[in-house]
Amino acid sequence: MTQLHEIFTNFLNGQRIFKNRDALSISFTPETILHREKQIEELGKILAPALIGCKPSNVFIYGRTGTGKSLVSMYVAKELMKVSRENGSNVKVIYVNCKMKKVTDTEYRILAYILNEFGEKVPFTGLPTEELYKRVVKKIDEKEQVVILILDEIDALVEKVGDEILYNITRLNQELKKAKLSIIGITNDLHFITRLDPRIKSSLSEEELVFPPYNANQLKDILEQRAKIAFHEGVVDKAVIEKCAAIAAQEHGDARRALDLLRVAGEIAERRGDKKVTVEHVDMAHEKIERDTFIETIKHQPLHSQLVFYSILELLKTKKEVTTGDVIDFYLEVCKKLSIKPVTERRISDLIAELSFFGFIDTKVVSKGRYGRTRIITLRISKEIEEKIYSMLLEKFY
DNA sequence: AGTCCACAGGAAGGGCAGGCGA
DNA sequence: TCGCCTGCCCTTCCTGTGGACT
Structure with missing residues (x-):
């Protein structure tokens, strides 16, 4: 009872955050289009x-x-x-x-x-x-x-x-x-x-x-314009807008990304019952969007890509970096345990390259002289995302 | 200087599910 | 409904390569 009460009160408090959430969606057409x-x-x-x-x-x-x-x-x-x-x-x-x-x-x-x-x-x-x-x-x-x-x-x-x-x-x-x-x-x-x-x-x-892509200042203007419509007055700090603009400017000046960030930050603030949207909310929104895209990506990968990534995660729990050879050995073990027919080493090589392309891992081709050439694989995602994906894959396979 | 390891990664094509269009 | 096409995942076969070792 009290729990529900709290949810509803928080929601009502949240009402003080958004005035018109649609202004932050891609389908919204503002009255004036800035910098175009x-x-x-x-x-x-x-x-x-x-x-x-x-x-x-x-x-x-x-x-x-x-x-x-x-x-x-x-x-x-x-x-x-x-x-x-x-x-x-x-x-x-x-x-x-x-x-x-x-x-x-x-x-x-x-x-x-x-x-x-x-x-x-x-x-x-x-x-x-x-x-x-x-x-x-x-x-x-x-x-x-x-x-x-x-x-x-x-x-x-x-x-x-x-x-x-x-x-x-x-x-x-x-x-x-x-x-x-x-x-x-x-x-x-x-x-x-x-x-x-x-x-x-x-x-x-x-x-x-x-x-051309928008620069940070232009993104800031766009965000300010939309924020005025989307949020109640005084809810969003200038620093919040600046942070969203800066993050999106780094990612090729994508206004959609900037608006998403601001919207999700607002939603986080709303859900937590906070009265204002802060820079911390933007950080959390950034993390959330990243986490969601990573998890969605890995979910839609073919089975063997998931198995390869699982092998990498498992190996990296005890080592700082692993090589293609390590991954292949571990992957073959996993396949044996799960009675899954493994793919060829050539295919694994491509799967590793794909995981790198998607930004899950970093790979570097190094030569170990007499001991051959290989790719050194390290993780690129944050600890938190790693844990999420690991437990998701673990649940799927075992 | 030559060898050789442990892969990288290109090319071509197989096979299958599912979608397409008549 | 049915033959054809496409996309995706994968295999087979292959050549290329940086540098430790001999």
Whole structure:
């Protein structure tokens, strides 16, 4: 009874922390977008011809995650539609995030999604893809209008289904009589465009926009702007914002990361019933986010990767560093005990490299002369994360 | 100077589950 | 429903290599 009472009182106290938590989520569009004035202006200039019924150039936007690409495109698109409605021109914007599993991750699904945006339902499967293209053309060409198709995370789509789809989509324009179609492609893979077929490349990237990472000061401004909406007054210290900005700036100026940090810090404060968000909460949030991503990553690794990592953890309990050979021996023992068919040494070598890539371990290739060449493996994660993962794996295997 | 260890890591391809599209 | 395709995990076979030892 008293326990529940405490939970509820803490919650009510917590209410004094967040005013509007959504302001810290990625889908939130603030009234003014900071430090992207140049990009907004450029994109605006590129898309403006749509207002007089001309086809704007296709645009290719790239920049790392959390640099405001989607936010700016959506913002400009919304404003464009608003003005178009005011002056009676016909502009329609369709936003497609190509990474949505089971929704927009194949050619067929994307076309079905676009048709759906036009209010036409098509079966999940069954129709020839060619038929969907025909229907899309028919739908767009129904009236005189300019359709702007935003393909977010376009690299994920091409990775999955090949670049043929982009060729097909850019080609649609030639079949339109009344309407016009422009494409905005967004990617955070900076080398994506160089890998494309030259004919697609030239038609898709008539214009290019680059979104540089935010620096610590810019992140600070963004956080301050959002914090004002998200938190009650006086709840968040300046130092808190600065810390979030500094951490995110170190990690490639990712604004999403910065906002996540601030949100989680606020949630921790809320849950503990504290009245203010402090720098300690940010530290805890940083730790929590890191821990969660590490644990999620290892959970989704294949069985043998987990076994290899378990072997490394077990060996490092008694040694400061281990070599590939040590890991292989221990791993084989574990497999024998659990009656699991082991993978080859070659495969283990790759698994170790993967674990290093994910940031679980550090590896260094060293030569021991007569005693061969090997990788020296040390742990990169904190003691706390190590314990969590260790007990998780232990529970799984025994 | 040459040898040789204990691997690193590239290339090619097998096999299987599950998804896709007609 | 069913054949085909894809992605993932893995194997096989292989060449490369830094430096202690002879």
